[in-house]
Amino acid sequence: MIFKHRSEIDTLPAYKQGKPAPVAPGVRSFKLSSNENPYQPLESVKAVISSRLDRINRYPDMRGWDVVKRLAKEVDVAPENIQLGCGSTEVITQLVNFLAGSGDEVIYPWRSFEAYPIIVTGAGATSVQVPLTKEGTHDIDAMIAAVTDRTRLIIVNNPNNPTSTSVTDAQARKLLNSVPSDVIVLFDEAYFQFNTDTDTSVAMDLYREYPNVVVAHTFSKAYGLAGLRIGYAMGPEAVIEGMNKVALPFGVTDIAQAAAIASLDAYDELDMRVQNIVAERGRVVDALRKQGWVIDEPQANFFWLALGEKTEEAAEFFVSSGLSVRVFPSEGIRISVGESEANDVVIRVCQDLVDRGFLPADGE
Numbered sequence: 001m002i003f004k005h006r007s008e009i010d011t012l013p014a015y016k017q018g019k020p021a022p023v024a025p026g027v028r029s030f031k032l033s034s035n036e037n038p039y040q041p042l043e044s045v046k047a048v049i050s051s052r053l054d055r056i057n058r059y060p061d062m063r064g065w066d067v068v069k070r071l072a073k074e075v076d077v078a079p080e081n082i083q084l085g086c087g088s089t090e091v092i093t094q095l096v097n098f099l100a101g102s103g104d105e106v107i108y109p110w111r112s113f114e115a116y117p118i119i120v121t122g123a124g125a126t127s128v129q130v131p132l133t134k135e136g137t138h139d140i141d142a143m144i145a146a147v148t149d150r151t152r153l154i155i156v157n158n159p160n161n162p163t164s165t166s167v168t169d170a171q172a173r174k175l176l177n178s179v180p181s182d183v184i185v186l187f188d189e190a191y192f193q194f195n196t197d198t199d200t201s202v203a204m205d206l207y208r209e210y211p212n213v214v215v216a217h218t219f220s221k222a223y224g225l226a227g228l229r230i231g232y233a234m235g236p237e238a239v240i241e242g243m244n245k246v247a248l249p250f251g252v253t254d255i256a257q258a259a260a261i262a263s264l265d266a267y268d269e270l271d272m273r274v275q276n277i278v279a280e281r282g283r284v285v286d287a288l289r290k291q292g293w294v295i296d297e298p299q300a301n302f303f304w305l306a307l308g309e310k311t312e313e314a315a316e317f318f319v320s321s322g323l324s325v326r327v328f329p330s331e332g333i334r335i336s337v338g339e340s341e342a343n344d345v346v347i348r349v350c351q352d353l354v355d356r357g358f359l360p361a362d363g364e
């Protein structure tokens, strides 16, 4: 039986969660499909979580003031400029729900974070997807050209998921200088701690210069709290107020809030992990380039193999070697930087693919 419902939802592909590590006989397997932090949670964070267990019969502080005030100090903004969410996915959802409804347009690069179309259609608004350049970067001129009277939000994803490319400061400024100042530009910087591009735009700098910038950050990636679901946005007070009105009530648990503060306390230790992941990324990419792969410098904790029509066939070699990776049929494979041992397997599989003739020919 088909129930009365919103027909536009039928056009949406459901979010595909990265697959768990495959079970491959005789090999250790690894999950490299969701851009997670491969390190185990810190002991100090686990201790704080344990200490909060006797509160779970109570609702959490809905606004998460302890975290908000702490973040406000860290980034030097007022607490009224910060909004928490159940992951930055929810923060972005709040923003879209506040800004855009039926008849309104949200512009974003494509391919990019697969939650964007779900969030936009879920709000009843219209997605305007601007194809990436052939190098996998934002096509800023095309994004500017896509702006109409109906545009309510423009999303910049830096570094972009899944291509791991960075948006330069000059590109970001060009966009901001071309867009009406009453149209919000969201910088989704879920992976900014891994971005080593010296030309990159820094959304918090832009936030201090332009009136219409919102920044989304998360504790899921560099801080390793993906399973607890906590992210946050910085934005103009009026926008934060609007986001708060449409937020999922009590969406951020007390344990997530406490773990976020404990993680901020452990910043140096977590930053060392980030530096290790960046070093591992360099090691893998160098090895792949020596094998003949052409890979632009990745700027997040993952990299992209543009395999085109060979994607699905190549993916099987990763699975049979015990690696789950994120497959985008007919486009490419996104591989998270994982444990050293997992990265060694990636290097081996990539060599195997080269030996089997999988390297894309020039221009492919």
Ligand SMILES: Cc1ncc(COP(=O)(O)O)c(C=O)c1O
Pocket: 034, 035, 086, 087, 088, 089, 090, 113, 157, 160, 161, 188, 190, 217, 218, 219, 220, 226, 229, 230, 231
């Ligand atoms: C570009 C981008 N933005 C936002 C998120 C959301 O992360 P979370 O909801 O865990 O904060 C992700 C997660 O994969 C992402 O890739």
